[in-house]
Amino acid sequence: xxxxxxxxxxxxxxxxxxxxxxxxxxxxxxxxxxxxxxxxxxxxxxxxxxxxxxxxxxxxxxxxxxxxxxxxxxxxxxxxxxxxxxxxxxxxxxxxxxxxxxxxxxxxxxxxxxxxxxxxxxxxxxxxxxxxxxxxxxxxxxxxxxxxxxxxxxxxxxxxxxxxxxxxxxxxxxxxxxxxxxxxxxxxxxxxxxxxxxxxxxxxxxxxxxxxxxxxxxxxxxxxxxxxxxxxxxxxxxxxxxxxxxxxxxxxxxxxxxxxxxxxxxxxxxxxxxxxxxxxxxxxxxxxxxxxxxxxxxxxxxxxxxxxxxxxxxxxxxxxxxxxxxxxxxxxxxxxxxxxxxxxxxxxxxxxxxxxxxxxxxxxxxxxxxxxxxxxxxxxxxxxxxxxxxxxxxxxxxxxxxxxxxxxxxxxxxxxxxxxxxxxxxxxxxxxxxxxxxxxxxxxxxxxxxxxxxxxxxxxxxxxxxxxxxxxxxxxxxxxxxxxxxxxxxxxxxxxxxxxxxxxxxxxxxxxxxxxxxxxxxxxx
Numbered sequence: 413x414x415x416x417x418x419x420x421x422x423x424x425x426x427x428x429x430x431x432x433x434x435x436x437x438x439x440x441x442x443x444x445x446x447x448x449x450x451x452x453x454x455x456x457x458x459x460x461x462x463x464x465x466x467x468x469x470x471x472x473x474x475x476x477x478x479x480x481x482x483x484x485x486x487x488x489x490x491x492x493x494x495x496x497x498x499x500x501x502x503x504x505x506x507x508x509x510x511x512x513x514x515x516x517x518x519x520x521x522x523x524x525x526x527x528x529x530x531x532x533x534x535x536x537x538x539x540x541x542x543x544x545x546x547x548x549x550x551x552x553x554x555x556x557x558x559x560x561x562x563x564x565x566x567x568x569x570x571x572x573x574x575x576x577x578x579x580x581x582x583x584x585x586x587x588x589x590x591x592x593x594x595x596x597x598x599x600x601x602x603x604x605x606x607x608x609x610x611x612x613x614x615x616x617x618x619x620x621x622x623x624x625x626x627x628x629x630x631x632x633x634x635x636x637x638x639x640x641x642x643x644x645x646x647x648x649x650x651x652x653x654x655x656x657x658x659x660x661x662x663x664x665x666x667x668x669x670x671x672x673x674x675x676x677x678x679x680x681x682x683x684x685x686x687x688x689x690x691x692x693x694x695x696x697x698x699x700x701x702x703x704x705x706x707x708x709x710x711x712x713x714x715x716x717x718x719x720x721x722x723x724x725x726x727x728x729x730x731x732x733x734x735x736x737x738x739x740x741x742x743x744x745x746x747x748x749x750x751x752x753x754x755x756x757x758x759x760x761x762x763x764x765x766x767x768x769x770x771x772x773x774x775x776x777x778x779x780x781x782x783x784x785x786x787x788x789x790x791x792x793x794x795x796x797x798x799x800x801x802x803x804x805x806x807x808x809x810x811x812x813x814x815x816x817x818x819x820x821x822x823x824x825x826x827x828x829x830x831x832x833x834x835x836x837x838x839x840x841x842x843x844x845x846x847x848x849x850x851x852x853x854x855x856x857x858x859x860x861x862x863x864x865x866x867x868x869x870x871x872x873x874x875x876x877x878x879x880x881x882x883x884x885x886x887x888x889x890x891x892x893x894x895x896x897x898x899x900x901x902x903x904x905x906x907x908x909x910x911x912x913x914x915x916x917x918x919x920x921x922x923x924x925x926x927x928x929x930x931x932x933x934x935x936x937x
Contacts, residue, residue: 468612502725509733519814576651610650768919806934844868890934
């Protein structure tokens with residue numbers, strides 16, 4: 413990010429047209445960014461929602477102001493610079509659009525958002541030229557921190573933190589037992605939860621490290637080393653923090669006493685670590701050195717193209733991927749729900765769910781379930797006096813994996829729940845791995861499974877890849893969501909409701925064959 417050395421023409425290079433081109437370039441960028449805001453509204457809205465909901469990404473609100481300040485701090489390097497649009501750079505929008513399309517089909521929002529930032533960079537390069545982008549490289553690249561990325565690293569960070577605690581306890585000769593992320597010592601049990609993995613510290617440290625490196629150093633090597641230190645040191649520090657909590661719990665004889673306000677104390681500890689990182693980097697600072705002399709090239713002619721004329725190419729090429737995705741999404745219409753009782757439709761079996769021990773069909777209907785504003789057919793039972801709702805809903809073969817997961821969350825109520833907690837379902841009905849979920853507000857317990865390509869899916873990249881292929885090429889089987897829910901009157905009913913739910917699922921011996929039949933029928937339309 414060495415943006416202090418660039419090539420520029422002299423003040424006389426095209427002076428009569430320099431001011432006019434600057435106005436045209438500014439207008440072009442405003443138009444281009446406005447069109448991007450419309451094209452990629454979903455990506456921006458999703459990012460904003462994460463900034464608000466997650467403490468790990470609350471610093472993202474400061475990224476735009478920081479980038480603007482970095483640009484203002486570097487304004488002197490633009491003196492005498494003639495803006496020269498680079499139309500050929502618009503071709504970079506094609507591979508970026510391909511990356512966006514792949515992320516869209518796979519349902520990876522962070523990939524889509526990173527592609528959008530890259531497209532913005534291409535817009536700057538095309539309209540304003542490479543000299544401007546070299547001069548403003550630091551603020552332009554800092555925009556990457558607008559993307560709330562890094563959640564994928566949480567399991568790895570949990571493993572690293574757990575390993576660090578285990579190594580520390582062994583070194584301190586403290587008896588312990590570790591199972592996955594559960595650490596048991598004589599004083600009690602600790603868990604390396606997602607909040608303890610250190611992601612929020614790590615992301616904030618990287619953002620700070622990049623800013624500090626841009627301000628203090630001019631050497632690319634020193635900047636890279638400081639950013640690397642901003643990644644490694646917080647991971648090590650978080651390991652010490654977790655080890656300290658466990659050791660303190662052992663000393664106090666109470667895990668609860670040691671873990672009180674551990675997040676708050678973690679931020680204090682993190683602040684101290686950042687302060688030490690700053691102090692360690694100060695002896696190598698270069699901000700007091702005089703700025704490097706600008707490299708002078710042969711005089712440039714006035715820009716041969718109006719910046720506005722360079723605007724359509726990157727916009728059109730960038731818009732290809734979203735337009736293609738929109739066309740595929742519109743073809744992904746929601747098939748009707750299969751009948752759950754009574755006469756079946758052609759190709760669909762009647763009585764998708766059978767009675768189970770202690771579960772009989774309900775004599776009265778409850779409120780209708782809805783998905784995408786459409787009613788969903790639901791089969792209702794009474795299980796030991798508790799209401800049970802069973803749903804089988806097919807989708808278009810062209811539905812993306814992310815849309816399926818969003819619908820799964822919507823039907824279960826997870827997307828609006830005040831609290832949610834997963835659990836393991838002791839059932840393999842339909843040869844599926846059921847996802848158990850307890851939600852509060854709405855209060856219910858549910859188990860759900862997805863069938864992809866006529867077989868139970870295993871959540872993960874394999875499912876995303878399979879459905880991404882189907883969303884483009886179609887398939888012989890439609891994806892099918894199966895969900896069984898038990899509303900809770902009081903939280904104390906959880907164990908009884910879970911037992912009833914698992915007993916009901918274990919009785920559905922022919923469920924897999926019925927779902928395969930439904931998926932084939934729905935795929936044929």
